[in-house]
Amino acid sequence: xxxxxxxxxxxxxxxxxxxxxxxxxxxxxxxxxxxxxxxxxxxxxxxxxxxxxxxxxxxxxxxxxxxxxxxxxxxxxxxxxxxxxxxxxxxxxxxxxxxxxxxxxxxxxxxxxxxxxxxxxxxxxxxxxxxxxx
Amino acid sequence: xxxxxxxxxxxxxxxxxxxxxxxxxxxxxxxxxxxxxxxxxxxxxxxxxxxxxxxxxxxxxxxxxxxxxxxxxxxxxxxxxxxxxxxxxxxxxxxxxxxxxxxxxxxxxxxxxxxxxxxxxxxxxxxxxxxxxxxxxxxxxxxxxxxxxxxxxxxxxxxxxxxxxxxxxxxxxxxxxxxxxxxxxxxxxxxxxxxxxxxxxxxxxxxxxxxxxxxxxxxxxxxxxxxxxxxxxxxxxxxxxxxxxxxxxxxxxxxxxxxxxxxxxxxxxxxxxxxxxxxxxxxxxxxxxxxxxxxxxxxxxxxxxxxxxxxxxxxxxxxxxxxxxxxxxxxxxxxxxxxxxxxxxxxxxxxxxxxxxxxxxxxxxxxxxxxxxxxxxxxxxxxxxxxxxxxxxxxxxxxxxxxxxxxxxxxxxxxxxxxxxxxxxxxxxxxxxxxxxxxxxxxxxxxxxxxxxxxxxxxxxxxxxxxxxxxxxxxxxxxxxxxxxxxxxxxxxxxxxxxxxxxxxx
Numbered sequence: 154x155x156x157x158x159x160x161x162x163x164x165x166x167x168x169x170x171x172x173x174x175x176x177x178x179x180x181x182x183x184x185x186x187x188x189x190x191x192x193x194x195x196x197x198x199x200x201x202x203x204x205x206x207x208x209x210x211x212x213x214x215x216x217x218x219x220x221x222x223x224x225x226x227x228x229x230x231x232x233x234x235x236x237x238x239x240x241x242x243x244x245x246x247x248x249x250x251x252x253x254x255x256x257x258x259x260x261x262x263x264x265x266x267x268x269x270x271x272x273x274x275x276x277x278x279x280x281x282x283x284x285x286x287x
Numbered sequence: 288x289x290x291x292x293x294x295x296x297x298x299x300x301x302x303x304x305x306x307x308x309x310x311x312x313x314x315x316x317x318x319x320x321x322x323x324x325x326x327x328x329x330x331x332x333x334x335x336x337x338x339x340x341x342x343x344x345x346x347x348x349x350x351x352x353x354x355x356x357x358x359x360x361x362x363x364x365x366x367x368x369x370x371x372x373x374x375x376x377x378x379x380x381x382x383x384x385x386x387x388x389x390x391x392x393x394x395x396x397x398x399x400x401x402x403x404x405x406x407x408x409x410x411x412x413x414x415x416x417x418x419x420x421x422x423x424x425x426x427x428x429x430x431x432x433x434x435x436x437x438x439x440x441x442x443x444x445x446x447x448x449x450x451x452x453x454x455x456x457x458x459x460x461x462x463x464x465x466x467x468x469x470x471x472x473x474x475x476x477x478x479x480x481x482x483x484x485x486x487x488x489x490x491x492x493x494x495x496x497x498x499x500x501x502x503x504x505x506x507x508x509x510x511x512x513x514x515x516x517x518x519x520x521x522x523x524x525x526x527x528x529x530x531x532x533x534x535x536x537x538x539x540x541x542x543x544x545x546x547x548x549x550x551x552x553x554x555x556x557x558x559x560x561x562x563x564x565x566x567x568x569x570x571x572x573x574x575x576x577x578x579x580x581x582x583x584x585x586x587x588x589x590x591x592x593x594x595x596x597x598x599x600x601x602x603x604x605x606x607x608x609x610x611x612x613x614x615x616x617x618x619x620x621x622x623x624x625x626x627x628x629x630x631x632x633x634x635x636x637x638x639x640x641x642x643x644x645x646x647x648x649x650x651x652x653x654x655x656x657x658x659x660x661x662x663x664x665x666x667x668x669x670x671x672x673x674x675x676x677x678x679x680x681x682x683x684x685x686x687x688x689x690x691x692x693x694x695x696x697x698x699x700x701x702x703x704x705x706x707x708x709x710x711x712x713x714x715x716x717x718x719x720x721x722x723x724x725x726x727x728x729x730x731x732x733x734x735x736x737x738x739x740x741x742x743x744x745x746x747x748x749x750x751x752x753x754x755x756x757x758x759x760x761x762x763x764x765x766x767x768x769x770x771x772x773x774x775x776x777x778x779x780x781x782x783x784x785x786x787x788x789x790x791x792x793x
Contacts, residue, residue: 259295273313280320 216284228269233264288353289304292360292525293683301364302358304346304372305412311339311348312405319398326391333387336405340380343412347372359482361419363552365777370770371415371481371548372622374628378541379408381632386533388743389639393441393531393646395494395514401439404537405431411545418556420469420479423549427465430545431458434538434746438530442517444646450529457512457522465509471502472557478513482778484557484677505642506553507568513546515571516606517579520599527595532642536635539598540628545606551620554612556778562612565763569610577603578711584719587732590649593719594631597675601627606691607696607705614775615695619769622691626684627758633753637668640742640750648737650733651723656732665727669752676720683761689713 180213194201233240242251278284290297299306319332351369358677383401404489408427417423433460439451475498478489493499511519525779526665527535557564580600587593608616641657641664642648657665689709696706742750760767 263297270313273317277316277320280317 212286219278219283221280222271222274226268230264233260236260290355290356290357292362293487296362298362301355304343304350304415305409305416307346308339308343308405308412309409311342312402312409315339315405316399316402317364318617319402324396324398326394326396329390329396329398329400330387333383333401336383336401338381338406339405340376340383342784344373344376344380347376355643359418359480361422361480362416363418364416365596366774367548367552367621367776368415369616370774371414371531371544371624374544374621374624375408375411375415375541376552377625378537378544378628378632379404381628381636381753382537382541382547384538384745384749385632385636385639386531386581388526389533392644392743395441397440400437401432403437405438407537408479408541411541414545414549417549418481418552419483420472420481420553423553424462424466424469424548428462429511430542431462433540434534434542437534437537438526440534444529446529446646447531448529450526453519453522453528454526460513461509461519463510464505468502468507468509471498471505472730473502475499475502480527481553481557485559485778486783488558489560494561495565499561503558503565504568507565507572508730510546510550510553512574513596514543514550514602514605515599516602517576517599520576520579520602523599524592524595527598528591531645532591532635532639535595536632539594539635540624543598543602543605544624544628546608547602547624549619550609551612551617552776554609555617555776559612566610569606570702571605573606573610573705574708575603575608576600576709581712581715581719584716587719588650588652590651590654590723591635593651593723594634594638597716598631600712601675603712604692607692607702607709610705611695611698611702611778612697614726615698616692617776618771618774619688619691621694621774622684622768623688625767625771626674626688626760629757630671630685631754633667633750633757634671634675635658635672636746636753637664638750640664640746641739643737643740647700650722651726653736654723654727655730655736657727657739659732664739664742664750665755667750668727669704670718670754670757672723674761676717680761683757684764684767686761691768 192207236249236258238249239246240263241256241258243255243257243259244252290301292298292301297599303618312614315332315335318335319328322328339600347369349640350364350380351366351373355364357364383404384405387399390397407430410426410431410433412426413429416428417426433453435451438454439447441447469479472484475493475496476491488499510520512522515523527539530538541679554565577600578597580596580603584593584596584600585595605620605627608620608623610616638649641654641661654665654668657668670683673682676682677685677689679686693706693709696702
């Protein structure tokens with residue numbers, strides 16, 4: 154079993170060796186003549202203005218957090234939708250169809266419960282004013 | 288009845304108390320979003336939260352009384368789960384009662400505090416029920432994320448922010464350990480179901496499998512963090528000191544109870560045949576935790592830090608139950624956590640009652656001469672200290688709690704050395720517990736000491752309840768003990784004609 158991972162190990166070794174080689178060679182061969190222009194941060198050719206470490210409004214984090222929550226909802230919804238035919242059948246499908254009388258509400262109810270919980274969260278943040286920019 | 292967990296309706300019924308709590312909590316979450324942030328609304332949500340806890344408690348007791356069982360599945364339906372649920376809900380009710388008064392005094396009009404406690408409790412109840420490592424992870428995260436927020440509830444306090452961030456970062460890291468452990472155990476055994484893991488280890492003879500042992504080691508790290516076992520305890524003093532005191536009490540009592548419940552269940556059901564491998568490391572973990580907790584507590588000046596180290600020491604005593612991993616250990620755990628919850632909640636309630644606004648007045652020296660100004664509080668605090676120490680009669684249940692842990696350790700195959708460490712470190716702990724009592728009763732109160740604020744009703748109720756129950760059960764422990772002895776985890780793989788776990792090596 155370990156033999157199958159040997160190429161991966163070789164590749165990792167090669168990558169590490171290569172990185173050390175390139176950095177090491179450039180260190181050995183370079184001549185250091187710093188000027189203020191060379192030392193400045195590269196910002197697409199435009200002179201840098203001010204500090205990069207600025208304080209951001211906490212509102213951005215709020216948006217990011219809410220985005221992740223509803224992003225995850227989509228992540229769960231898509232495989233659920235793709236698998237819904239199987240979930241809504243109490244017995245295994247025959248020829249991709251559910252035998253009559255075996256339709257179950259399980260898959261639908263599960264997802265409705267999940268969405269209801271998320272909607273409670275949405276109503277909460279709405280009411281708290283987290284969706285308001287100002 | 289015997290639930291068939293493969294059928295959605297029966298699974299729903301097996302989870303009925305948990306679902307009831309979660310549904311009620313969401314209604315309260317919406318209720319706390321409406322209206323203005325006032326102390327009045329905070330108290331109203333608190334009262335409803337206590338009512339919801341009592342309702343859930345009734346549901347749990349009904350399920351317990353009905354004596355349901357279940358097939359092998361992701362959820363355990365056994366008396367151990369219900370008993371743990373009762374302990375967790377008890378801790379939650381006391382914590383909500385304390386935080387109602389505390390939040391009003393500190394002018395934190397956040398009704399969501401109670402809702403977050405309820406969310407944490409639903410995670411804990413899921414942990415008590417978990418018989419699948421995925422459910423374990425879900426429960427731990429549901430519990431932890433709510434508790435991270437609770438630790439930082441006081442936005443005006445820098446210490447609380449530090450506590451919350453520290454707890455969050457280290458907690459996220461430990462969740463990573465836990466998840467990686469779960470992944471390795473799954474890789475080695477092909478299942479995340481605790482009963483199936485136990486069966487797979489036995490059937491396929493995986494006792495020396497390196498991947499499995501690495502997974503078990505990572506699980507110990509992840510769970511050791513949650514129960515604050517040394518050397519994974521570094522966060523505990525800072526978080527316990529910085530967090531609002533009722534939340535500290537909740538963390539010290541309920542979070543620990545839930546994490547130990549799942550620790551015990553995993554170890555009793557999934558890894559009994561691996562005990563040759565984990566017995567020694569866990570033994571050292573228990574002894575190291577007892578020593579570190581008790582010795583470092585000796586030099587603490589702040590009462591909340593002292594109680595934090597004391598809670599680390601108690602994690603060490605409870606680890607003894609995991610090291611022995613037998614039914615006596617499980618019932619000793621239940622009895623111990625009952626006593627420990629009452630004593631810790633009571634002690635933190637006294638700390639809340641005596642603190643001035645803004646978490647000042649929490650040095651042990653501030654309690655000098657308390658007996659002269661507040662005899663009731665001083666007497667109650669003495670009971671809680673003696674209970675944590677394990678002193679007979681005046682310490683109430685505390686003595687029997689330690690006694691049963693020792694009994695579990697001394698059952699054949701007896702762990703005499705471990706028992707000696709429990710007794711020895713308990714003797715060390717007498718120094719700092721009795722120091723508090725000495726300061727309260729024998730030191731003169733300095734003239735410039737501020738007089739303690741009036742103790743609000745809920746806090747007084749919590750202190751009185753904890754002290755009285757501790758003392759009464761201390762005199763008459765038999766009924767509680769009988770319940771603890773009967774509330775055993777149901778080990779599915781043992782009931783299916785597999786040989787019993789071999790005895791651990793001495």
